[in-house]
Amino acid sequence: MAVRFEWRASLCAEDFPANAYETLRLDVTDHTPFNSLAWLCAAEHALTADQRLQVLLAWEDERLSLCLPLVASRERFAGLAFRVLHHLGYPLADRIALLSSLDAAHTRQALGEIRRHMPHALLQLNELSEPTGEESTLAQWMPLSSTGERRLSCRVPVHLISDSDHQEVCGDPRYKLRRARKRIAACGAQVKRLTPDATTMGPLLRALSEVEAVSWKGDEGVGIFSDARHRRWIEDAFTALAGQNLVRVVVLELEGRCISYRLGLLEQGRLYDYNLAFLPQYADLGSGRVLLEEWIRWGLEEHWRWIDASRVSLENSSHQLHERMTGQLEHWRWSFYSWRPGGLFLGLGLRLWHHLKPRLQRWRARHPGQPAAVAPVADARNAPSTSRQEDEHASPRHSQR
Known part of the structure; x- marks a missing residue:
């Protein structure tokens, strides 16, 4: 069947095919609330003046078969500016x-349409989930790129809610939970x-x-409310999602004041524990573990999965769900370096880093305590970031995402 490609400048325009988009989103089994138009429109409104959004649509007759909103910006590597594309919504x-x-x-x-319409050095798609046991269609872009990389971003602990959750958790988590209570x-x-x-x-x-x-998080400037742009993004997104009944919050209150919270998004029986x-002054209470238990109890009552x-x-990772997890999901980062001079330069730097990294690791092992060499910029941008949802007793190692 013939496919017709189309470019749009906004997801929020009145003439954007929102119904066709929602049909496509629901047809993709591993979609998340971060694929919703509510989230993406909030992200679009938070774009800065030096960021440009273009949305690639693909139609098969009247059916929407692809929607890929890409944001172009200039990022610096080794002191040089390169044009980089990210999926709208990055990094939150x-x-x-x-x-x-x-x-x-x-x-x-x-991919050819993207390269013609949005010339770039690097196209990077972060935090992509993939259906278990299936090869991602993005693998088709690897041989078309000067350099391609599929890299694991994280393994997310998940908990399958079952009848066993009616019973008290076993082992060390039981005593930690009892002490916190x-x-x-x-x-x-x-x-x-x-x-x-x-x-x-x-107001919430x-x-x-x-x-x-x-x-x-506020002291380190790594929270979701830490700057005005991200604050507006979060406020717009969660207000719209709350209007769709997708937001859940568990809080610990003392004399009417919130002293601890977990903020989540619920869709299709899956609760995404987004932020805490x-x-x-109340760090010693162990409230995070109690609030996580409250998620599970709530899920039992309302039949979340x-x-x-x-x-x-x-x-x-020090996320408390590791104590209760029944499985893990993998997030992947796909990086596609173009054949343009900038893409060739960055791709060469990445391959050089992969060649030197084992030697650097062996040198570090033989010379503990010596200053480490600085990683090439081509890889430094891709270093794994840390999470917003860690245990309250974790050290402040998190980076803003």
Whole structure:
């Protein structure tokens, strides 16, 4: 079947085919709330003046078969500026699916459309999930690139809610949970569940942002409310998603004031544990573990299927869901370097780094404590970032995403 490609400048325009988009999104089994138009339009509104959005659509007759919103910006490597494309929603979208039902031939054709319409050095798609046991259609772009890389971003712990969750958790987590509950009861704090709507989401987000601002995330400037652009993005996105009944929050309140919270998104029976924060003076309560348990209890009552950590660090993750996980999901980052001079330069730098990295690791092993050599810029940009959803007792190693 012939495919017709089309470019749009906005996802939020009145004439954007929203119904066709939603049909495509729901047809892709691993779609997430971060693929929703509510989230993406909020991301679009938060774009800066030096970022350019272009949306590639592919039609098979009247059926939308591809929607790929790409943001072009200039990023510096080794002091030089290169044009880089990212999926709209980066870096705050924790997990996305590629919204495509194109076959291999038309997928290859789509890359040609992108290169003609949006010349670039690097096209990078972050936090992509993939159906288990299936090869991603993006593999078709590897041989068409001067350099291609598929790299694991993280392994996300997930918990399948089952009848066994009616029983108290076993082992060390049981005693940690019991101690946390005793401390919380002793200080008089209470756990509450909140399902905000579009009207109540704004005031609630302001309360949550006040908690984050005085937490270590606020001190380090790594929270979701830490700068004006991301704050607007989060406020617009969560207000729209709350209007669709997709937002869930569990909070710990003391004398009517929120002292700890977990913020999540719920779709198709899967709760994405997106963000948490707590007041530093109450860090010893262990509230994060209690609030995670509240997610599970809530899920039992309303027949959710999964609790996901949304995103974690690739290494040394301290997310409390590791104690309860029944499985893991992988996020991948795909990088496609073009045949333009900039793409050839960056791709060569990446291949050189892969060649030198084992030697550098062996040198470090033989010379512990010596200053480490600086990694080539081509790879430094791709270093795995850390998560927003770590345990409250983790050290402040997180980077803003």
